[in-house]
Amino acid sequence: DVQLVQSGGGSVRPGGSLKLSCAASGFSFEYIWMTWVRQAPGEGLEWIGRIRSKTDGGTSDYAAPVEGRFTISRDDSKSTLYLHLNGLTTEDTAVYFCASDDDGAYWGQGTLVTVSS
Amino acid sequence: DVVMTQSPLSLPVTLGQPASISCRSSESLLHTDGNTYLSWFQQRPGQSPRRLIHKVSKRDSGVPDRFIGSGSDTDFTLKISRVEADDVGVYYCMQGTRWPPWTFGQGTKVEIK
Numbered sequence: 001d002v003q004l005v006q007s008g009g010g011s012v013r014p015g016g017s018l019k020l021s022c023a024a025s026g027f028s029f030e031y032i033w034m035t036w037v038r039q040a041p042g043e044g045l046e047w048i049g050r051i052r053s054k055t056d057g058g059t060s061d062y063a064a065p066v067e068g069r070f071t072i073s074r075d076d077s078k079s080t081l082y083l084h085l086n087g088l089t090t091e092d093t094a095v096y097f098c099a100s101d102d103d104g105a106y107w108g109q110g111t112l113v114t115v116s117s
Numbered sequence: 118d119v120v121m122t123q124s125p126l127s128l129p130v131t132l133g134q135p136a137s138i139s140c141r142s143s144e145s146l147l148h149t150d151g152n153t154y155l156s157w158f159q160q161r162p163g164q165s166p167r168r169l170i171h172k173v174s175k176r177d178s179g180v181p182d183r184f185i186g187s188g189s190d191t192d193f194t195l196k197i198s199r200v201e202a203d204d205v206g207v208y209y210c211m212q213g214t215r216w217p218p219w220t221f222g223q224g225t226k227v228e229i230k
Contacts, residue, residue, distance in 0.1 A: 045166065045209055047219035063217055097165055103156045103213045107165040
């Protein structure tokens, strides 16, 4: 069975940093583009970025609100996706989901990031 | 950026009755590869989204056949032929054709009357 198991997250002060992880199993992770989506409390879904497979260049794209502050990376040897969050503001408070980029066939369980002073 | 607009945003339904959600995009979702990347997701309270439909009408594995996706170009619909209690949640349409890579509708909250 395909599984995306997320870890990391928690509470941080404005300006702080966090790293989220998403461990994949049940599929050939190295060939799959992966995506991060977030959901602010009581709000809808917002795409924040994606990373291509190494065979497709391994580069990333980001949504405007997080460009320059967030970085997506991957370790194919560990079948793990990462989201590095820097320069956090209260507007970044949300549940963060990893998902497979094939139109969202598979999703992680989500992890809460709370930015508060 | 492409904008996805869902209606209604709230949908009270009677058990056993049909329900329909509309999703309109600000640009055509027909990709140059001939596919239309329009998906529907169900998000139950406290859970992550679950994909129900992709490429307009292709039902995902394990999704009941009472969920039916249809449409083309800029106009799409998700129909539930007979609503069950398990269908309560928020439904999102999502486009994967234009930039940004994924754009979601605002969500439609389905609840039982």
